[in-house]
Amino acid sequence: MRKYLNRVAVAAVSIAFASEALATEWNVSLWGKRRAFTEHVEKLAELVSEKTDGDFTLNISYGGLSKNKENLDGISIGAFEMAQFCAGYHRDKNPSITVLELPFLGVTSLEQEIALSMAVYQHPAVQKDLARWDATLLMPSPLPQYNLIGVGDAPKTLADFDGLTVRATGGIGKAMDTVGAVPTSMSASEVRQAMDSGIVKAVSFAPHAHMSFGTIENGKWWTTNLNPGTVNCPVVVNTPALQDLSDEHREALLGSVEEALDHYVTHYQSKTMEAWGPALDERGIERVTFSDEEIAAFKEAAAAPAAAAWIEENTARRLPAQELYDLVTGMVASGS
Numbered sequence: 001m002r003k004y005l006n007r008v009a010v011a012a013v014s015i016a017f018a019s020e021a022l023a024t025e026w027n028v029s030l031w032g033k034r035r036a037f038t039e040h041v042e043k044l045a046e047l048v049s050e051k052t053d054g055d056f057t058l059n060i061s062y063g064g065l066s067k068n069k070e071n072l073d074g075i076s077i078g079a080f081e082m083a084q085f086c087a088g089y090h091r092d093k094n095p096s097i098t099v100l101e102l103p104f105l106g107v108t109s110l111e112q113e114i115a116l117s118m119a120v121y122q123h124p125a126v127q128k129d130l131a132r133w134d135a136t137l138l139m140p141s142p143l144p145q146y147n148l149i150g151v152g153d154a155p156k157t158l159a160d161f162d163g164l165t166v167r168a169t170g171g172i173g174k175a176m177d178t179v180g181a182v183p184t185s186m187s188a189s190e191v192r193q194a195m196d197s198g199i200v201k202a203v204s205f206a207p208h209a210h211m212s213f214g215t216i217e218n219g220k221w222w223t224t225n226l227n228p229g230t231v232n233c234p235v236v237v238n239t240p241a242l243q244d245l246s247d248e249h250r251e252a253l254l255g256s257v258e259e260a261l262d263h264y265v266t267h268y269q270s271k272t273m274e275a276w277g278p279a280l281d282e283r284g285i286e287r288v289t290f291s292d293e294e295i296a297a298f299k300e301a302a303a304a305p306a307a308a309a310w311i312e313e314n315t316a317r318r319l320p321a322q323e324l325y326d327l328v329t330g331m332v333a334s335g336s
Helices: 002-022 036-051 068-076 095-101 110-121 124-131 170-178 188-197 207-212 239-244 247-254 257-282 292-316 321-334
Strands: 024-030 056-062 082-084 135-139 147-150 165-167 182-184 202-205 221-223 235-238 286-288
Touching: 024 036, 036 056, 036 082, 036 207, 036 247, 036 257, 056 247, 068 082, 068 135, 068 235, 095 110, 095 124, 095 170, 095 292, 095 321, 110 124, 110 135, 110 257, 110 321, 124 135, 124 321, 135 239, 135 257, 165 188, 170 182, 170 202, 170 292, 188 202, 202 207, 207 257, 235 239, 292 321
Parallel strands: 024 056, 024 082, 165 182, 165 202, 221 286
Antiparallel strands: 082 235, 135 235, 147 202, 147 221
16 A cells, blocks of 8 residues: 555656646746736737646746846847847847838838738748847737927927937937937936936837826927837747747747737727827827928938938848838838
8 A cells, every 4th residue: 555655646746747847937028017018918928828727827027137128138048038129229130120110101000010010020031130139020019100298398390300309219210310300219218317307308209108108297298290100119039939839838829919919909099099188188288280291391301311221221231121121111002
């Protein structure tokens, strides 16, 4: 009987170890706090856990694993398995996806932003570009067109931006430069302090970020229709970690992306955009709307030169830059 019980005990321990071995935990590096910008990652974690009965979990950290500008580096060394970053934070590290940050592409919805991003992410040259960092592109973080909140006198014309210090990254920064503004690139978490101290007088963000990072609290004016572009902020996974997943866990992850993005879009539109107008009104923030003629002149000054420079620069990097640009603009033109 004692031998029998011992064999049962050993078997039970073996089963326990086997179960533990089957469980998978991934660390996910985000920043700031939970907000509209991270809802797809939160939903993804929920779906993956549900589909695997808790055997595969995503442990989400807001700034505890890495600085946001170092998330791609962390992925490359396997410091964590999943991360979010913005292409404009380090353009030299991910030049291929910066095509999505060119100014005045004409994107009109979050759904269109998703379609464009996924098409670019699936391009072989883009996948090869990110493979240098052992990164596999999983999904975008679609954002609406950026606009500015600022302090001081509200601009009445585009000429009033001359000499204005603006937090603007990527293509938006280049666009602002064409109207005489002085663009400064910094991470979102640094913006409020820079605004309070006078380092910048205006900040280019999507509405959720203006609320999340506090620029709406001391802003005096908001541009309603500048719409120079947006930033592209993918969620990536460490490629070896993805390859090491069991078939079941990999399917749970990849098969949940579409639903996570659907949740993101619904949440952004129903929570953020509906709250944005009342939030401006409550704080007495002046809305600044530019004429159609000024916006057309802004686009003419910024769009074509930025695109030409991007194509030249990235062709020199041996990327199929014209092909990537044509992919994006062709999809926009067709309404895809």
